[in-house]
Amino acid sequence: MVRADEGVWLYAVTREVPAPWLADLTGVDGEQIRVVVSTGLMAIVGTVDLADFGEQVLPARLEDIDVLAALARDHDGVIEAAVHRVTTAPMRLATMYFDDARVGQMLKDHHDDLDRTLRLIDGCEEWGVKGFAPTVTTPAQREPETSASRDAPGGGAAYLRRRRNQLMARDESENMAYRRAELVHDSLVRLSKLERRHPPQDPKLTGVDTAMVLNGAYLVPRERAATFAETVAVLGRQAGGLRLELTGPWPAYSFTGLRETTT
Template sequence: MTARPNADSPHADPPHAPVDGPLYAHGIVRRGFRPRPGLVGAGGGAVLVVPAGPLAALVSVPCGPGVWGGDGFPQASGAAGMSRAEAAAQAAADAHRRVVDEAAATVCVLPLRIGTVHRDEAQVRRVLTERADLYERLLTRLDGRLEWGVKAYADDAAGAWAAGDGAGAVTDGAGEPVDKLARAAHDALADVSECSRVHHRWDACPHGVLPGAAASCATSAYWTSPISGAPYPHGRNLLDSAYLVHREAAGVFAETVGGLVARCPELHIELTGPWAPYSFADPDELPDLTG
């Protein structure tokens, strides 16, 4: 007789009634992870675990089936409907990030594209099975590592920044252009991280590891400040980078940021994180990590 798994075991899959309707997919983890009871996902539904082999997907059941469109966000029409759709998209993006980052606090998570919706559990399992090798390689590469974000701004309150050829650009006390300080800051942080990615203004969003509809990353609280020519509250944005850092090296990375803040008063430097490795979960750009 085959023994049944103990429901109290940390490696037992949390029980739930099979779901036939659409499921919003948040991320991929190794089988055995159990989300916090009461954790709410996109659309206000409870977060469930759908396992397949050694992997599992974190999904939620969108409330109000039938109103979710192909892009993973509630549909609406008309002028008044547009504002409701935008609010719903913002709420979905926030919930997506909340679920992924809460899981990433304890296990390695591959974040999926915002707005990834599957028809049912069978489709989720099929995708997990078909791409199991890729997902396991990504989980192995990223295990024990988190993403930190660093943004650097130059103070142009006095209007010293000039567009075009850079004439009249903001300089530090020695007369060096501040953008060189930002590049030096990035180099210093790259030296104490395992991988880095500079976000450019044409980066719409991080790529998901599951095929899905286009993400509405402008609604995500994390992806609101790509590099652009527009002024920011703190000045001109010179650096918007993501760094992959091992959990054990987080202190060293934070100290490096603190040292840059002290040495570069001409820059306003912001550190955010730790996050799940959003910028490093692209299957087409596997990070080349050692060890």
């Protein structure tokens, strides 16, 4: 029974199966993990305090990077425990419902989509591949700029020419990186069951000061995982300066389909 001052945090959806392993799991609020069952599907949930997780306070809490990291770690921990045992459709962080009845209704309303998703991701893992354009160093950049060179006759015009050439070289390098990234993506798609292209991430998040030209998620059958990883390594060596970063395996977050909600 969920009280008026509590809500239900949704972690994942799987088939209706015995789940004694849930007994030892706790969630984002330190709560005991439990299940809601409807129409042959099972939602893995936890009851949380709305004083900390209600829609009036949670968005502000998620802006705190330390709070966000802790919630993401606890959320992922529950999902990882499920993924290693049963085919699991993970839900996004902060997917909330008012009570168990709403969760059960969601399972009923989205039964066909969730059933299709579980069949799609069965036996698969999500892998991420990011591609970064190479750092461009022009001859002008290697020569130290001095006040004398800028102040010399014609120095200002020469500086502008060098700056223009630097920008043109960077643009040409990034355009080439994008073309190479498309070739990488096409090669990885052939090893994948499904793919998603995510928007490039901000350099503040990546810690890389060159352009992200590929941010792909790939649903890969487990028996192809080693081949997929080796292919990324080979493509990275052949990519002419394009730097590839492989991450995973992950629960299939990019392929579950349900959006974050409070209902």
